[in-house]
Amino acid sequence: MQACVIDAPQHAVLRTVERPEPGPGQVLLRLEGSGVCASSLPLWEGRSWFEYPQAPGAPGHEGWGHVEAVGEGVTGIAPGDRVAALSYRAHAQFDIAEASAVVRLPASLQGRAVPGEPLGCACNIFERSGIERGQTVAIVGIGFLGALLTQMAVQAGARVIALSRRGFSLDMARQAGAQHVLPMDDHYRILEQVKALTEGRWCERVIEATGLEWPLQLASEMTAERGRLVIAGYHQDGMRQVNVQLWNWRGIDVINAHERDPRRYVDGIRRAIALMQDGLIDPEPLYTHRLPLDRLGEALELTRTRPDGFFKALVTA
Template sequence: MIAAVLTNPGSFELKTTAKPAIQPNEVLVQVAGCGICASSLPLWEGREWFQYPVAPGSPGHEGWGLVEAIGDEVRTVKTGDHVAFLSGHAYAEYDVTNENSLVKLPASLQGKPFPGEPLGCAMNIFERSDIKAGDTVAVIGIGFLGALLCQLAKHAGAKVIAISRRQYSLDYAKQYGADELIPLTATWEVSNKISELTGGAFCDRVIEATGKQEAIDVATEIVSEGGRLIIAGYHQDGLRQVNMQKWNWKGIDVINAHERKPERYLHGMQQAVTAVENGVIQPGALYTDLLSMDQLAEGFKKTSARPDGFMKAIITL
Protein backbone atom coordinates (compact mmCIF):
# COMPACT_ATOMS: atom_id res chain seq x y z
CA MET A 1 0.00 0.00 0.00
CA ILE A 2 0.95 3.69 -0.25
CA ALA A 3 1.34 5.62 3.00
CA ALA A 4 2.46 9.15 3.81
CA VAL A 5 5.56 9.28 6.00
CA LEU A 6 6.59 12.40 7.91
CA THR A 7 10.32 12.01 7.34
CA ASN A 8 11.33 15.34 8.86
CA PRO A 9 9.48 18.35 10.24
CA GLY A 10 7.47 19.87 7.41
CA SER A 11 8.21 17.07 4.94
CA PHE A 12 5.93 14.17 3.95
CA GLU A 13 6.95 11.48 1.48
CA LEU A 14 4.68 8.88 -0.10
CA LYS A 15 6.18 5.43 0.38
CA THR A 16 5.21 1.87 -0.42
CA THR A 17 4.85 -0.22 2.71
CA ALA A 18 3.26 -3.51 3.71
CA LYS A 19 -0.49 -3.63 4.16
CA PRO A 20 -1.04 -4.03 7.93
CA ALA A 21 -2.01 -7.42 9.34
CA ILE A 22 -4.94 -7.69 11.73
CA GLN A 23 -5.42 -9.40 15.08
CA PRO A 24 -8.56 -11.45 15.87
CA ASN A 25 -10.35 -8.39 17.35
CA GLU A 26 -9.25 -5.94 14.67
CA VAL A 27 -10.62 -4.55 11.42
CA LEU A 28 -8.72 -3.63 8.26
CA VAL A 29 -10.13 -0.47 6.70
CA GLN A 30 -9.59 0.74 3.14
CA VAL A 31 -9.26 4.42 3.94
CA ALA A 32 -11.50 6.83 2.01
CA GLY A 33 -10.24 9.94 3.74
CA CYS A 34 -8.81 11.51 6.86
CA GLY A 35 -9.01 15.00 8.29
CA ILE A 36 -6.06 17.14 9.35
CA CYS A 37 -6.18 18.11 13.01
CA ALA A 38 -4.54 21.22 14.48
CA SER A 39 -3.38 19.08 17.41
CA SER A 40 -0.92 17.43 14.99
CA LEU A 41 0.82 20.71 14.15
CA PRO A 42 3.57 20.33 16.80
CA LEU A 43 4.63 17.02 15.23
CA TRP A 44 4.49 18.59 11.76
CA GLU A 45 6.47 21.65 12.85
CA GLY A 46 8.99 19.68 14.91
CA ARG A 47 9.86 19.56 18.60
CA GLU A 48 13.07 18.33 20.19
CA TRP A 49 11.31 15.39 21.83
CA PHE A 50 9.94 13.95 18.57
CA GLN A 51 11.86 11.41 16.50
CA TYR A 52 11.68 11.20 12.71
CA PRO A 53 10.68 9.53 10.50
CA VAL A 54 7.39 8.74 12.21
CA ALA A 55 5.38 5.60 11.53
CA PRO A 56 3.72 5.37 8.10
CA GLY A 57 0.29 7.02 8.07
CA SER A 58 0.91 8.94 11.29
CA PRO A 59 -0.49 11.23 12.70
CA GLY A 60 -3.75 10.63 10.81
CA HIS A 61 -6.48 10.00 13.39
CA GLU A 62 -9.65 11.27 11.73
CA GLY A 63 -10.22 8.47 9.25
CA TRP A 64 -13.21 6.86 7.60
CA GLY A 65 -13.52 4.20 4.92
CA LEU A 66 -14.66 0.73 3.89
CA VAL A 67 -14.13 -2.48 5.88
CA GLU A 68 -11.72 -4.60 3.84
CA ALA A 69 -11.27 -7.54 6.25
CA ILE A 70 -12.20 -8.53 9.81
CA GLY A 71 -10.53 -10.64 12.48
CA ASP A 72 -12.00 -13.96 13.57
CA GLU A 73 -13.48 -12.51 16.75
CA VAL A 74 -15.15 -9.46 15.17
CA ARG A 75 -18.94 -9.56 15.30
CA THR A 76 -20.23 -5.99 14.98
CA VAL A 77 -19.14 -5.19 11.42
CA LYS A 78 -18.64 -7.12 8.21
CA THR A 79 -16.65 -6.72 5.02
CA GLY A 80 -18.07 -3.90 2.93
CA ASP A 81 -19.42 -1.82 5.82
CA HIS A 82 -18.69 1.90 5.80
CA VAL A 83 -17.15 3.11 9.05
CA ALA A 84 -15.51 6.02 10.81
CA PHE A 85 -12.75 4.87 13.10
CA LEU A 86 -10.14 5.78 15.69
CA SER A 87 -6.51 5.04 14.89
CA GLY A 88 -3.26 6.89 14.44
CA HIS A 89 -2.09 5.96 10.95
CA ALA A 90 -4.89 6.93 8.56
CA TYR A 91 -2.78 8.89 6.05
CA ALA A 92 -2.50 5.66 4.12
CA GLU A 93 -4.50 3.50 1.76
CA TYR A 94 -5.23 1.04 4.59
CA ASP A 95 -5.34 1.25 8.36
CA VAL A 96 -6.19 -1.07 11.24
CA THR A 97 -8.51 -0.35 14.14
CA ASN A 98 -10.01 -2.30 17.02
CA GLU A 99 -13.58 -3.51 16.66
CA ASN A 100 -14.47 -1.28 19.62
CA SER A 101 -12.94 1.81 18.00
CA LEU A 102 -15.30 2.39 15.09
CA VAL A 103 -18.85 3.40 14.26
CA LYS A 104 -20.84 2.26 11.26
CA LEU A 105 -21.99 4.91 8.80
CA PRO A 106 -25.53 4.73 7.37
CA ALA A 107 -26.20 4.75 3.64
CA SER A 108 -27.07 8.46 3.71
CA LEU A 109 -23.49 9.35 4.75
CA GLN A 110 -21.64 7.02 2.41
CA GLY A 111 -19.50 8.74 -0.18
CA LYS A 112 -19.29 11.90 1.93
CA PRO A 113 -16.42 13.03 4.15
CA PHE A 114 -16.94 11.94 7.74
CA PRO A 115 -13.98 12.68 10.05
CA GLY A 116 -15.57 10.98 13.03
CA GLU A 117 -13.09 11.97 15.73
CA PRO A 118 -13.49 15.79 15.51
CA LEU A 119 -17.23 15.52 14.91
CA GLY A 120 -17.42 13.36 18.02
CA CYS A 121 -15.38 15.93 19.94
CA ALA A 122 -17.95 18.60 19.08
CA MET A 123 -20.77 16.41 20.35
CA ASN A 124 -18.96 15.58 23.60
CA ILE A 125 -18.09 19.22 24.26
CA PHE A 126 -21.69 20.23 23.64
CA GLU A 127 -22.95 17.53 26.01
CA ARG A 128 -20.62 18.65 28.80
CA SER A 129 -21.58 22.29 28.24
CA ASP A 130 -25.11 21.51 29.47
CA ILE A 131 -26.74 24.13 27.22
CA LYS A 132 -30.47 24.61 27.61
CA ALA A 133 -33.15 26.58 25.80
CA GLY A 134 -33.00 30.22 26.79
CA ASP A 135 -29.32 30.20 27.76
CA THR A 136 -27.01 32.88 26.44
CA VAL A 137 -23.97 31.08 25.02
CA ALA A 138 -20.74 32.65 23.81
CA VAL A 139 -18.37 30.68 21.60
CA ILE A 140 -14.86 32.13 21.44
CA GLY A 141 -12.99 31.00 18.33
CA ILE A 142 -14.94 30.05 15.22
CA GLY A 143 -12.97 27.39 13.48
CA PHE A 144 -14.34 23.98 12.53
CA LEU A 145 -15.17 23.12 16.13
CA GLY A 146 -16.54 26.52 17.09
CA ALA A 147 -18.85 26.66 14.07
CA LEU A 148 -20.34 23.27 14.92
CA LEU A 149 -20.85 24.33 18.54
CA CYS A 150 -22.71 27.43 17.34
CA GLN A 151 -25.04 25.20 15.38
CA LEU A 152 -25.57 22.80 18.28
CA ALA A 153 -26.23 25.61 20.76
CA LYS A 154 -28.71 27.26 18.40
CA HIS A 155 -30.50 23.97 17.84
CA ALA A 156 -30.83 23.63 21.63
CA GLY A 157 -32.68 26.96 21.77
CA ALA A 158 -29.88 29.16 23.10
CA LYS A 159 -29.01 32.71 22.12
CA VAL A 160 -25.59 32.34 20.50
CA ILE A 161 -22.86 34.96 20.50
CA ALA A 162 -19.86 34.21 18.25
CA ILE A 163 -16.52 35.83 19.04
CA SER A 164 -13.63 35.46 16.60
CA ARG A 165 -10.71 37.42 15.20
CA ARG A 166 -11.34 36.72 11.51
CA GLN A 167 -14.30 38.22 9.69
CA TYR A 168 -14.78 35.17 7.49
CA SER A 169 -15.04 33.02 10.63
CA LEU A 170 -17.79 35.27 11.93
CA ASP A 171 -19.52 34.91 8.58
CA TYR A 172 -19.49 31.13 9.05
CA ALA A 173 -20.84 31.57 12.58
CA LYS A 174 -23.78 33.57 11.22
CA GLN A 175 -24.43 30.86 8.65
CA TYR A 176 -24.39 28.30 11.46
CA GLY A 177 -26.92 30.12 13.61
CA ALA A 178 -25.13 32.75 15.68
CA ASP A 179 -27.40 35.60 16.76
CA GLU A 180 -24.60 38.10 17.48
CA LEU A 181 -21.11 38.48 16.02
CA ILE A 182 -18.30 40.16 17.96
CA PRO A 183 -14.70 40.65 16.75
CA LEU A 184 -12.12 39.22 19.16
CA THR A 185 -10.25 42.40 20.09
CA ALA A 186 -9.09 43.64 23.50
CA THR A 187 -10.62 41.84 26.48
CA TRP A 188 -12.27 44.99 27.82
CA GLU A 189 -13.84 45.77 24.44
CA VAL A 190 -15.37 42.31 24.14
CA SER A 191 -16.55 42.43 27.76
CA ASN A 192 -18.21 45.81 27.29
CA LYS A 193 -19.99 44.62 24.15
CA ILE A 194 -21.26 41.48 25.88
CA SER A 195 -22.46 43.58 28.82
CA GLU A 196 -24.41 45.80 26.43
CA LEU A 197 -25.98 42.84 24.64
CA THR A 198 -27.01 41.06 27.83
CA GLY A 199 -27.99 44.02 30.00
CA GLY A 200 -25.08 43.31 32.31
CA ALA A 201 -26.04 39.67 32.89
CA PHE A 202 -23.24 38.25 30.70
CA CYS A 203 -23.27 34.64 29.44
CA ASP A 204 -24.64 31.48 31.06
CA ARG A 205 -22.17 29.39 29.08
CA VAL A 206 -18.86 30.40 27.52
CA ILE A 207 -17.01 27.92 25.32
CA GLU A 208 -13.33 28.71 24.74
CA ALA A 209 -12.32 27.06 21.45
CA THR A 210 -9.03 28.73 20.51
CA GLY A 211 -6.40 27.17 22.77
CA LYS A 212 -4.99 30.64 23.50
CA GLN A 213 -4.44 32.62 26.70
CA GLU A 214 -6.40 35.63 25.45
CA ALA A 215 -9.53 33.54 25.02
CA ILE A 216 -9.34 32.34 28.63
CA ASP A 217 -9.04 35.97 29.73
CA VAL A 218 -12.08 36.98 27.66
CA ALA A 219 -14.08 33.97 28.86
CA THR A 220 -13.36 34.87 32.48
CA GLU A 221 -14.76 38.36 31.97
CA ILE A 222 -17.91 37.45 30.05
CA VAL A 223 -19.15 34.37 31.93
CA SER A 224 -22.02 35.18 34.27
CA GLU A 225 -22.10 34.65 38.01
CA GLY A 226 -22.86 30.97 38.55
CA GLY A 227 -22.21 30.28 34.87
CA ARG A 228 -20.12 27.62 33.21
CA LEU A 229 -16.79 28.14 31.41
CA ILE A 230 -15.95 25.28 29.05
CA ILE A 231 -12.39 24.71 27.85
CA ALA A 232 -12.58 23.20 24.36
CA GLY A 233 -9.36 24.67 22.95
CA TYR A 234 -6.19 22.60 22.68
CA HIS A 235 -3.72 24.13 25.17
CA GLN A 236 -0.43 22.35 24.51
CA ASP A 237 2.09 25.11 23.84
CA GLY A 238 2.86 26.26 27.39
CA LEU A 239 1.44 27.21 30.76
CA ARG A 240 -1.69 29.28 31.19
CA GLN A 241 -2.76 31.78 33.85
CA VAL A 242 -6.27 32.24 35.20
CA ASN A 243 -7.84 34.94 37.33
CA MET A 244 -8.74 32.65 40.22
CA GLN A 245 -10.00 35.57 42.28
CA LYS A 246 -12.64 36.31 39.65
CA TRP A 247 -13.47 32.64 39.19
CA ASN A 248 -14.02 32.36 42.95
CA TRP A 249 -16.04 35.54 43.17
CA LYS A 250 -18.30 34.58 40.28
CA GLY A 251 -18.81 31.04 41.59
CA ILE A 252 -18.47 29.52 38.14
CA ASP A 253 -18.10 25.91 37.06
CA VAL A 254 -15.05 25.24 34.87
CA ILE A 255 -15.20 22.22 32.56
CA ASN A 256 -12.22 20.74 30.74
CA ALA A 257 -14.16 19.23 27.86
CA HIS A 258 -11.34 17.11 26.40
CA GLU A 259 -11.85 13.36 26.52
CA ARG A 260 -9.27 10.62 26.76
CA LYS A 261 -11.31 7.47 27.29
CA PRO A 262 -11.94 5.61 24.00
CA GLU A 263 -15.52 4.86 24.99
CA ARG A 264 -16.19 8.59 25.32
CA TYR A 265 -14.76 9.22 21.86
CA LEU A 266 -17.01 6.48 20.47
CA HIS A 267 -20.01 7.91 22.28
CA GLY A 268 -19.43 11.29 20.66
CA MET A 269 -18.86 9.76 17.24
CA GLN A 270 -22.11 7.82 17.40
CA GLN A 271 -23.93 10.98 18.47
CA ALA A 272 -22.32 12.76 15.51
CA VAL A 273 -23.58 10.14 13.06
CA THR A 274 -27.12 10.76 14.27
CA ALA A 275 -26.70 14.55 14.32
CA VAL A 276 -25.33 14.72 10.77
CA GLU A 277 -27.88 12.25 9.43
CA ASN A 278 -30.72 14.31 10.96
CA GLY A 279 -29.29 17.67 9.87
CA VAL A 280 -28.70 18.93 13.42
CA ILE A 281 -25.13 19.67 12.37
CA GLN A 282 -24.15 20.26 8.76
CA PRO A 283 -20.35 20.10 8.54
CA GLY A 284 -20.09 19.86 4.75
CA ALA A 285 -19.51 23.58 4.15
CA LEU A 286 -16.66 23.53 6.68
CA TYR A 287 -14.58 21.08 4.63
CA THR A 288 -13.01 23.94 2.71
CA ASP A 289 -9.94 22.11 1.34
CA LEU A 290 -10.33 18.64 -0.16
CA LEU A 291 -6.82 17.44 -0.99
CA SER A 292 -5.10 14.30 -2.26
CA MET A 293 -2.52 12.45 -0.20
CA ASP A 294 0.35 14.00 -2.15
CA GLN A 295 -0.97 17.39 -1.00
CA LEU A 296 -0.75 16.50 2.69
CA ALA A 297 2.03 19.01 3.37
CA GLU A 298 -0.06 21.75 1.78
CA GLY A 299 -2.95 20.80 4.04
CA PHE A 300 -0.79 21.11 7.13
CA LYS A 301 0.53 24.48 5.98
CA LYS A 302 -3.01 25.76 5.55
CA THR A 303 -4.04 24.35 8.92
CA SER A 304 -1.20 26.30 10.49
CA ALA A 305 -1.57 29.56 8.53
CA ARG A 306 -5.39 29.59 8.29
CA PRO A 307 -5.66 31.71 5.13
CA ASP A 308 -8.90 33.57 4.49
CA GLY A 309 -11.76 31.16 3.95
CA PHE A 310 -10.01 28.15 5.48
CA MET A 311 -11.87 26.01 8.02
CA LYS A 312 -10.71 22.40 7.67
CA ALA A 313 -8.54 20.36 5.33
CA ILE A 314 -9.55 16.83 4.37
CA ILE A 315 -7.33 14.26 2.66
CA THR A 316 -9.30 12.01 0.31
CA LEU A 317 -8.06 8.79 -1.28
Protein backbone atom coordinates (compact mmCIF):
# COMPACT_ATOMS: atom_id res chain seq x y z
CA MET A 1 0.00 0.00 0.00
CA GLN A 2 0.96 3.64 -0.24
CA ALA A 3 1.60 5.60 2.94
CA CYS A 4 3.01 8.99 3.69
CA VAL A 5 6.15 9.01 5.79
CA ILE A 6 7.43 12.07 7.61
CA ASP A 7 11.07 11.10 7.38
CA ALA A 8 12.52 14.38 8.66
CA PRO A 9 11.12 17.66 9.98
CA GLN A 10 9.14 19.39 7.22
CA HIS A 11 9.67 16.53 4.83
CA ALA A 12 7.05 13.97 3.81
CA VAL A 13 7.35 11.30 1.14
CA LEU A 14 4.95 8.76 -0.28
CA ARG A 15 6.29 5.21 0.21
CA THR A 16 5.13 1.74 -0.69
CA VAL A 17 4.94 -0.27 2.52
CA GLU A 18 3.41 -3.53 3.62
CA ARG A 19 -0.30 -3.41 4.27
CA PRO A 20 -1.02 -4.03 7.99
CA GLU A 21 -3.11 -6.99 9.15
CA PRO A 22 -5.87 -6.57 11.74
CA GLY A 23 -5.19 -8.44 14.99
CA PRO A 24 -7.86 -9.71 17.39
CA GLY A 25 -10.41 -6.98 18.10
CA GLN A 26 -9.07 -4.80 15.30
CA VAL A 27 -10.34 -3.55 11.97
CA LEU A 28 -8.48 -2.85 8.74
CA LEU A 29 -9.67 0.39 7.13
CA ARG A 30 -9.40 1.29 3.47
CA LEU A 31 -9.23 5.03 3.89
CA GLU A 32 -10.98 7.59 1.72
CA GLY A 33 -9.02 10.30 3.45
CA SER A 34 -7.90 11.86 6.69
CA GLY A 35 -7.96 15.32 8.18
CA VAL A 36 -4.77 17.25 8.80
CA CYS A 37 -4.58 18.42 12.39
CA ALA A 38 -2.86 21.44 13.93
CA SER A 39 -1.80 19.16 16.79
CA SER A 40 0.53 17.46 14.29
CA LEU A 41 2.48 20.67 13.70
CA PRO A 42 5.15 20.22 16.40
CA LEU A 43 6.00 16.87 14.82
CA TRP A 44 6.01 18.42 11.36
CA GLU A 45 8.13 21.41 12.37
CA GLY A 46 10.53 19.22 14.38
CA ARG A 47 11.20 18.99 18.12
CA SER A 48 14.16 17.29 19.76
CA TRP A 49 12.00 14.60 21.39
CA PHE A 50 10.54 13.24 18.15
CA GLU A 51 12.22 10.47 16.21
CA TYR A 52 12.38 10.43 12.43
CA PRO A 53 11.44 8.73 10.23
CA GLN A 54 7.97 8.46 11.74
CA ALA A 55 5.88 5.32 11.21
CA PRO A 56 4.16 5.22 7.81
CA GLY A 57 0.84 7.08 8.00
CA ALA A 58 1.67 8.78 11.34
CA PRO A 59 0.39 11.03 12.85
CA GLY A 60 -2.87 10.81 10.88
CA HIS A 61 -5.70 10.31 13.37
CA GLU A 62 -8.69 11.77 11.53
CA GLY A 63 -9.41 9.04 9.00
CA TRP A 64 -12.59 7.75 7.44
CA GLY A 65 -13.30 5.12 4.79
CA HIS A 66 -14.51 1.54 4.44
CA VAL A 67 -13.84 -1.53 6.52
CA GLU A 68 -11.67 -3.83 4.41
CA ALA A 69 -11.30 -6.70 6.88
CA VAL A 70 -11.94 -7.46 10.54
CA GLY A 71 -9.79 -9.37 13.02
CA GLU A 72 -10.78 -12.24 15.28
CA GLY A 73 -13.64 -11.59 17.66
CA VAL A 74 -14.93 -8.43 15.98
CA THR A 75 -18.71 -8.27 15.90
CA GLY A 76 -21.10 -5.57 14.75
CA ILE A 77 -18.74 -4.23 12.07
CA ALA A 78 -18.28 -5.96 8.74
CA PRO A 79 -16.17 -5.53 5.62
CA GLY A 80 -17.80 -2.95 3.35
CA ASP A 81 -19.15 -0.78 6.19
CA ARG A 82 -18.39 2.91 5.74
CA VAL A 83 -16.95 4.32 8.95
CA ALA A 84 -15.08 7.10 10.70
CA ALA A 85 -12.39 5.89 13.07
CA LEU A 86 -9.88 7.02 15.61
CA SER A 87 -6.63 5.46 14.40
CA TYR A 88 -3.07 6.74 14.46
CA ARG A 89 -1.50 6.15 11.04
CA ALA A 90 -4.27 7.37 8.78
CA HIS A 91 -2.18 9.34 6.27
CA ALA A 92 -2.13 6.16 4.19
CA GLN A 93 -4.32 3.99 2.00
CA PHE A 94 -4.99 1.55 4.87
CA ASP A 95 -4.81 1.74 8.63
CA ILE A 96 -5.63 -0.41 11.64
CA ALA A 97 -8.13 0.72 14.26
CA GLU A 98 -9.46 -0.92 17.39
CA ALA A 99 -13.01 -2.07 16.65
CA SER A 100 -14.14 -0.01 19.67
CA ALA A 101 -12.80 3.14 17.97
CA VAL A 102 -14.84 2.70 14.78
CA VAL A 103 -18.18 4.44 14.19
CA ARG A 104 -20.45 3.40 11.33
CA LEU A 105 -21.58 6.21 9.01
CA PRO A 106 -25.21 6.53 7.95
CA ALA A 107 -26.08 6.28 4.25
CA SER A 108 -27.19 9.93 4.31
CA LEU A 109 -23.53 10.98 4.66
CA GLN A 110 -22.54 9.05 1.55
CA GLY A 111 -19.92 10.93 -0.43
CA ARG A 112 -19.17 13.36 2.39
CA ALA A 113 -15.84 13.63 4.17
CA VAL A 114 -16.04 12.66 7.85
CA PRO A 115 -12.78 13.25 9.71
CA GLY A 116 -14.11 11.88 12.99
CA GLU A 117 -11.68 13.08 15.63
CA PRO A 118 -11.97 16.88 15.23
CA LEU A 119 -15.76 16.62 14.91
CA GLY A 120 -15.89 14.52 18.06
CA CYS A 121 -13.56 16.97 19.76
CA ALA A 122 -15.93 19.86 18.98
CA CYS A 123 -18.86 17.86 20.36
CA ASN A 124 -17.01 17.06 23.59
CA ILE A 125 -15.99 20.68 24.10
CA PHE A 126 -19.54 21.80 23.43
CA GLU A 127 -20.88 19.32 25.95
CA ARG A 128 -18.48 20.51 28.65
CA SER A 129 -19.43 24.11 27.92
CA GLY A 130 -22.93 23.47 29.26
CA ILE A 131 -24.41 26.06 26.93
CA GLU A 132 -28.08 26.82 27.52
CA ARG A 133 -30.75 28.61 25.54
CA GLY A 134 -30.71 32.37 26.05
CA GLN A 135 -27.11 32.56 27.22
CA THR A 136 -24.52 34.84 25.69
CA VAL A 137 -21.55 32.83 24.48
CA ALA A 138 -18.30 34.38 23.32
CA ILE A 139 -16.11 32.23 21.08
CA VAL A 140 -12.55 33.50 20.93
CA GLY A 141 -10.82 32.23 17.80
CA ILE A 142 -12.76 31.06 14.76
CA GLY A 143 -10.84 28.24 13.14
CA PHE A 144 -12.34 24.84 12.35
CA LEU A 145 -13.20 24.22 16.00
CA GLY A 146 -14.47 27.74 16.74
CA ALA A 147 -16.69 27.71 13.65
CA LEU A 148 -18.23 24.34 14.56
CA LEU A 149 -18.76 25.49 18.15
CA THR A 150 -20.49 28.60 16.80
CA GLN A 151 -22.88 26.39 14.81
CA MET A 152 -23.62 24.28 17.88
CA ALA A 153 -24.10 27.21 20.25
CA VAL A 154 -26.48 28.91 17.79
CA GLN A 155 -28.41 25.65 17.41
CA ALA A 156 -28.69 25.48 21.20
CA GLY A 157 -30.39 28.88 21.21
CA ALA A 158 -27.49 30.94 22.53
CA ARG A 159 -26.51 34.42 21.40
CA VAL A 160 -22.98 34.12 19.99
CA ILE A 161 -20.29 36.77 19.93
CA ALA A 162 -17.50 35.50 17.66
CA LEU A 163 -14.00 36.96 17.80
CA SER A 164 -11.23 36.42 15.29
CA ARG A 165 -8.27 38.24 13.84
CA ARG A 166 -9.22 37.13 10.36
CA GLY A 167 -11.98 38.80 8.36
CA PHE A 168 -12.97 35.68 6.45
CA SER A 169 -13.29 33.82 9.77
CA LEU A 170 -15.73 36.44 10.97
CA ASP A 171 -17.68 36.00 7.72
CA MET A 172 -17.78 32.25 8.40
CA ALA A 173 -18.97 32.89 11.97
CA ARG A 174 -21.77 35.06 10.65
CA GLN A 175 -22.70 32.35 8.18
CA ALA A 176 -22.78 29.93 11.14
CA GLY A 177 -25.30 32.19 12.84
CA ALA A 178 -23.17 34.33 15.18
CA GLN A 179 -25.18 37.44 16.08
CA HIS A 180 -22.10 39.59 16.68
CA VAL A 181 -18.64 39.37 15.18
CA LEU A 182 -15.70 41.35 16.53
CA PRO A 183 -12.26 41.67 14.99
CA MET A 184 -9.59 40.68 17.49
CA ASP A 185 -7.36 43.70 17.49
CA ASP A 186 -7.36 45.97 20.52
CA HIS A 187 -7.80 44.48 24.00
CA TYR A 188 -9.66 47.38 25.58
CA ARG A 189 -11.80 48.14 22.56
CA ILE A 190 -12.96 44.52 22.44
CA LEU A 191 -13.79 44.56 26.16
CA GLU A 192 -15.73 47.79 25.77
CA GLN A 193 -17.76 46.28 22.94
CA VAL A 194 -18.50 43.04 24.79
CA LYS A 195 -19.39 44.97 27.92
CA ALA A 196 -21.84 47.07 25.92
CA LEU A 197 -23.34 44.03 24.18
CA THR A 198 -23.96 42.35 27.54
CA GLU A 199 -24.98 45.49 29.45
CA GLY A 200 -22.04 45.04 31.76
CA ARG A 201 -22.88 41.45 32.71
CA TRP A 202 -20.29 39.82 30.43
CA CYS A 203 -20.80 36.36 28.93
CA GLU A 204 -22.19 33.31 30.73
CA ARG A 205 -19.94 31.12 28.59
CA VAL A 206 -16.64 31.94 26.93
CA ILE A 207 -14.78 29.42 24.81
CA GLU A 208 -11.13 30.12 24.08
CA ALA A 209 -10.11 28.24 20.92
CA THR A 210 -6.71 29.64 19.98
CA GLY A 211 -4.12 28.11 22.33
CA LEU A 212 -2.52 31.55 22.77
CA GLU A 213 -1.96 33.62 25.90
CA TRP A 214 -3.56 36.95 25.03
CA PRO A 215 -6.86 35.44 23.81
CA LEU A 216 -6.98 33.43 27.05
CA GLN A 217 -6.60 36.64 29.05
CA LEU A 218 -9.24 38.30 26.92
CA ALA A 219 -11.54 35.31 27.42
CA SER A 220 -11.06 35.53 31.21
CA GLU A 221 -12.08 39.15 31.27
CA MET A 222 -15.20 38.53 29.19
CA THR A 223 -16.52 35.78 31.50
CA ALA A 224 -19.48 36.73 33.67
CA GLU A 225 -19.70 36.29 37.41
CA ARG A 226 -20.23 32.55 38.06
CA GLY A 227 -19.81 32.05 34.32
CA ARG A 228 -17.84 29.31 32.65
CA LEU A 229 -14.50 29.79 30.92
CA VAL A 230 -13.85 26.88 28.59
CA ILE A 231 -10.28 26.34 27.42
CA ALA A 232 -10.50 24.54 24.11
CA GLY A 233 -7.16 25.73 22.73
CA TYR A 234 -4.02 23.66 23.19
CA HIS A 235 -1.56 25.58 25.34
CA GLN A 236 1.53 23.51 24.75
CA ASP A 237 4.33 25.96 24.16
CA GLY A 238 5.03 27.23 27.65
CA MET A 239 3.51 28.82 30.73
CA ARG A 240 0.55 31.19 30.69
CA GLN A 241 -0.13 34.23 32.83
CA VAL A 242 -3.77 34.55 33.74
CA ASN A 243 -5.58 36.82 36.15
CA VAL A 244 -6.50 34.35 38.91
CA GLN A 245 -7.60 37.25 41.09
CA LEU A 246 -10.30 38.00 38.52
CA TRP A 247 -11.25 34.31 38.40
CA ASN A 248 -11.58 34.34 42.21
CA TRP A 249 -13.51 37.58 42.30
CA ARG A 250 -16.06 36.50 39.73
CA GLY A 251 -16.23 32.88 40.93
CA ILE A 252 -15.56 31.60 37.42
CA ASP A 253 -15.69 27.88 36.53
CA VAL A 254 -12.65 27.07 34.42
CA ILE A 255 -12.97 23.98 32.25
CA ASN A 256 -10.13 22.34 30.36
CA ALA A 257 -12.22 20.78 27.68
CA HIS A 258 -9.90 18.42 25.81
CA GLU A 259 -10.31 14.71 26.41
CA ARG A 260 -7.57 12.10 26.67
CA ASP A 261 -9.62 8.92 26.81
CA PRO A 262 -10.17 7.42 23.33
CA ARG A 263 -13.60 6.20 24.44
CA ARG A 264 -14.68 9.79 25.04
CA TYR A 265 -13.46 10.72 21.57
CA VAL A 266 -15.44 7.90 20.04
CA ASP A 267 -18.56 9.00 21.95
CA GLY A 268 -18.00 12.51 20.62
CA ILE A 269 -17.61 11.21 17.06
CA ARG A 270 -20.87 9.31 17.42
CA ARG A 271 -22.70 12.45 18.57
CA ALA A 272 -21.14 14.57 15.81
CA ILE A 273 -22.33 12.11 13.18
CA ALA A 274 -25.85 12.27 14.61
CA LEU A 275 -25.76 16.08 14.48
CA MET A 276 -24.57 16.00 10.85
CA GLN A 277 -27.27 13.52 9.97
CA ASP A 278 -29.91 15.80 11.49
CA GLY A 279 -28.46 18.80 9.65
CA LEU A 280 -27.65 20.57 12.94
CA ILE A 281 -23.98 21.04 12.05
CA ASP A 282 -22.43 21.37 8.63
CA PRO A 283 -18.64 21.11 8.59
CA GLU A 284 -18.54 20.93 4.76
CA PRO A 285 -17.71 24.63 4.10
CA LEU A 286 -14.82 24.33 6.58
CA TYR A 287 -12.95 21.73 4.52
CA THR A 288 -11.28 24.40 2.46
CA HIS A 289 -8.30 22.47 1.10
CA ARG A 290 -8.29 18.92 -0.28
CA LEU A 291 -5.02 17.41 -1.45
CA PRO A 292 -3.98 13.95 -2.57
CA LEU A 293 -1.98 11.80 -0.15
CA ASP A 294 1.35 12.49 -1.83
CA ARG A 295 0.91 16.19 -0.96
CA LEU A 296 0.61 15.73 2.82
CA GLY A 297 3.60 18.02 3.31
CA GLU A 298 1.79 20.82 1.50
CA ALA A 299 -1.34 20.21 3.58
CA LEU A 300 0.70 20.48 6.78
CA GLU A 301 2.31 23.70 5.52
CA LEU A 302 -1.15 25.14 4.82
CA THR A 303 -2.16 24.17 8.36
CA ARG A 304 0.94 25.89 9.71
CA THR A 305 0.73 29.10 7.67
CA ARG A 306 -3.09 29.37 7.55
CA PRO A 307 -3.37 31.44 4.38
CA ASP A 308 -6.44 33.58 3.72
CA GLY A 309 -9.56 31.45 3.52
CA PHE A 310 -7.99 28.42 5.21
CA PHE A 311 -9.97 26.42 7.75
CA LYS A 312 -9.00 22.79 7.38
CA ALA A 313 -7.09 20.56 4.99
CA LEU A 314 -8.00 16.99 4.11
CA VAL A 315 -5.74 14.53 2.34
CA THR A 316 -7.45 11.91 0.24
CA ALA A 317 -6.06 8.41 -0.27
